[in-house]
Amino acid sequence: MSRSVPLVPTATACALALVLTACGGTGGVHGTPGGAGVADPYFPKAGNGGYDVTHYALTLAYTPDTHDLTGTAEITARATHNLSAYDLDLKGMKVDALTVDGKTAPWTRTGQELTVRPPSTLPKGKTFRTTVRYSGTPETITDPDGSEEGWLRTADGALALGEPTGAMAWFPADDHPSDKATYDITITVPKGLQAVSNGELRTEPTTRAGRTTYSWRTTHPMATYLATVAIGHYDITRTTMKNGLPVYVAVDPQEAAASRKVLARIPEIMEWEEYNFGPYPFSSTGAIVDRRGDAGYALETQNRPFFPGAPDTATLVHELAHQWYGDSVTPKTWRDMWLNEGFATYAEWLWSEDHDGDTAQQTFDALYDGTYYDDPSDNEAIWAFPPARPTSAAHISDSPVYERGAMVLHKIRRAVGDARFYDIIQGWAAAHRYGNANTADFTAYVEKMAPGKDFSGIWKAWLYGDGKPARP
Structure with a gap:
């Protein structure tokens, strides 16, 4: 555990006395720390409590030859209760300085948790800005399923990918899909390389002293895992x-x-x-x-x-x-991944159906009959667990989440007919546009959109049930 600069006088008493409550801030406000993690069922340390981020302004500089990244993150957030301390997710990297609303603030680190103690308690509803200056060699993170994310070195640069928890490898964040924000991402790289990110270029790239700067802006809410930087020749x-x-x-x-x-x-x-x-x-x-x-x-x-x-x-x-489905309507927790992958997989089926390929029903039948894949084990894997209940963090991107998730959508389509089905999937995207939703929200929405229909059998057998359902 390390600490930044010595505690400033206005924060010393609070920092020494901090256990479960903070000493009074302006106006005698008392507060409690925000939670370290939001109790996600698969990634309990991901995200943080006590605040809601509204905007990230990231200023980055990367040198591929040395793998050095320097960054300044200005994180604008709103306190959701009287807040005496709060956490950010940051894995690796060295914190060089940290301020809250322009005032130096003490901080500590344990694992991926960067705990910040503002100079005075932040009252509920207050908008505040945390500025973190950091540097070092960003990490590549290995997921529970063995895949790699975070900061990936490439032949001519680097690539930042964040699903599910890789964003914390390259910027401090409330790294959970339930907290979405807008972004400004500015990246400076050696001349001759490009830096691509989300949203749109704010200005044309500028070059000075052998380095080129790219400034990107994302004006619609975005989950941390969807933020990216790609550096290289393009x-x-x-x-x-x-x-x-x-x-x-x-x-x-x-x-x-x-x-x-x-x-x-x-x-x-x-x-x-x-x-x-x-x-x-x-x-x-x-x-x-x-x-x-x-x-x-x-x-x-x-x-x-x-x-x-x-x-x-x-x-x-x-x-x-x-x-x-995933970016605009984002899952509340990683348990709800099928709302991303089931929808996107079913989009493939619909495209095939509309472009002289197999119909969605033919794809459904091939999956059910075990003839979709050449390898029998791949066909069997579809029934390993229900799409709404992956067995662990290592399985949130497994076949049941994709194929069986798509099969749930096809069962709904068969139950309500095409006209009502498209009303449902379009309405779902509109009702939760730029927000978060979970499986219970979806099933309630389907039932609302198709009154009089009984979906209990679909939910029980296809969405939540173990094993292969009876012949449809």
């Missing part, structure tokens, strides 16, 4: 769709030829998804394509999904569908 394409929506695509030159044809379909896919899922929730779209091997998975990073190598059309459809 071929950049900027276009607009017929409706004026900007399309920003960044492709590693080694993947340009293989990616060109499929990425040209982004406008077509976006128009199809808007027709099926409702108005696009964000202010730009696109993609980031890095080299194969730079990461082990594609990810629905907000505005422009990330792909390790040229994606196929189904994967592009999947990750763009997440912009509605």
